Every structure is written in structure tokens, then in C-alpha cells.
Amino acid sequence: MDNITASELAGFGVGTLLLCATIAAPRVDAFISASQRSSLGMCKRCGNLRMIACSKCKGVGLVKGGPFGFILGSDLYQSLGDGGSKVQSIACDKCQAKGHFSCPDCSKMASV
Missing domain, CATH: 1.20.5 (Single alpha-helices involved in coiled-coils or other helix-helix interfaces)
Incomplete structure (x- = not known):
């Protein structure tokens, strides 16, 4: 240096x-x-859409399985055998595969 x-x-x-x-x-x-x-x-959180995207699946409803987007085990070896193009997705358990939640700020305003 x-x-x-x-x-x-x-x-x-x-x-x-x-x-x-x-x-x-x-x-x-x-x-x-x-x-x-x-x-x-407008609502600060959702912009009057009355729903917000799930933070785990980013609003898609599906999460790629396992760490780094793959599942260890036989599925890994099968995907490596055919070029690695197959990635298994599982339903998001945080939002029950919907991809979104009701906005908590808008639901507070509707109940008042």
C-alpha cells in the first residue's frame, strides 16, 4: 500500500x-x-391496492425448493444430468401460495 x-x-x-x-x-x-x-x-403501504406482496415468494406464490434454488438428493442429480434446466418449485407456506396478503393498514381503516 x-x-x-x-x-x-x-x-x-x-x-x-x-x-x-x-x-x-x-x-x-x-x-x-x-x-x-x-x-x-393514498395508503402508504399498498397505494390503495388493499393487498401487499408476500416477502418470502415476492408475490409469485411459489418458492424454489431448498437453499440456493435446488433440493438436495436425487432431484439434484437428475437436474445435473440433463443440463440443470429443471428447478423444482414448492408452494409458499407463508401466504398459502396466493402471493399476497390483505394490507394491514387498509384493514385498520376499514374497521374504524
Whole structure:
């Protein structure tokens, strides 16, 4: 590290800044969208859709089996034998394969 140039140091700084911005982007986006919905008089969480996507299956209703998207055992060996194109999906147990939940904020407002 004795022979590091100013350009390399600047590159490390910019790289660190970009990494931090990438990590923070989803939270910043959620904050901005919630404030926009609030200013329009909509539900902050769902935007008056009255449902939110499941966090486990991302709104699809299916989860790829096992860690890293595959199930250990005979299914792994079969999928490796034919090029690895077969990936088994299982129904999401968090949302009962629906992919969404009722918005808790909207249900509070409807019951009041």
C-alpha cells in the first residue's frame, strides 16, 4: 500500500460510495414512494391496492425448493444430468401460495 496513487485512492472512494448507494437504494425508494403516496392521500403501504406482496415468494406464490434454488438428493442429480434446466418449485407456506396478503393498514381503516 506504499505505492498507491491518487487515482487509485479516488477509485476506491468512488467504488465504496457506489456500493453504499446500491445497498441503500431499496430503502430510499421505499421512503420516497411512501411519501408520494401519503401526499396523494393514498395508503402508504399498498397505494390503495388493499393487498401487499408476500416477502418470502415476492408475490409469485411459489418458492424454489431448498437453499440456493435446488433440493438436495436425487432431484439434484437428475437436474445435473440433463443440463440443470429443471428447478423444482414448492408452494409458499407463508401466504398459502396466493402471493399476497390483505394490507394491514387498509384493514385498520376499514374497521374504524
